[in-house]
Amino acid sequence: MRRLIPFGVAAAVELVGVATDSTALQWLAKPLLAPLLLLWLLRSGRRFDGFALGLIFATGGDVALLLPGEPAFLAGMGLFLCAQISFIVTFTRHRRPPVAVVAAYLVLWALANVVLWGPLGELRLPVLGYSLALCLMAAAAAGVSARAAVGGAFFLVSDLLIGLDAAGTTLPGHGLLVMSTYITALLLLTTAWAAAGGPDAARRPDRRTDGDPAATADAPATP
16 A cells, blocks of 8 residues: 555645645646555556556546636546546446335435536536436446445545535535545545455456366366
8 A cells, every 4th residue: 555655645645735736746646646546556456448448538627627717617527527437337247236226326316416407507407417427437336335325426526626616515624524534435436446356356256266167076066
């Protein structure tokens, strides 16, 4: 875990930048968050896959959201949409999530959009599409591991706070809440994926018996 120290430093600098409203610190640290996790993931022995691609899209989204104005906000949302789709495809290839979890997240998605529909104004449709992908990602993460499930939930909370702000409701400490939950989500999802064994782990043959007829004969039968 010592290799995660650079990410921890960048996260701390980013949170200080948000707390002090320092644009310079945020520009220094925020674009490094996902790349540092990607570097850690690849150095841990994982190959470049859909999750890694999602981290690259997240980096682009982070940079876009540092820029002012609605066009930059929409660009950031589009890049994070690509990240969520990459995560969904990768997670579901590894293992399908429980149907009950998917259903619960879809109910949450519907309720949140009903509540925010009016205040969101022109952002209604973009938020509708992005939030659907976000909820499906959180549900798909639940199929990977408990840690990934928590990471997906934190990602949902972070973006829900952004949605509330876009709808005109800003909570005390809004910026710190958004970034702390986002940073936690990225860390949990990345470390969970590193531990998951890759998209084909659930279908990988047992190396003790693969290609060995004698071992196969001695192996217990499976239903």
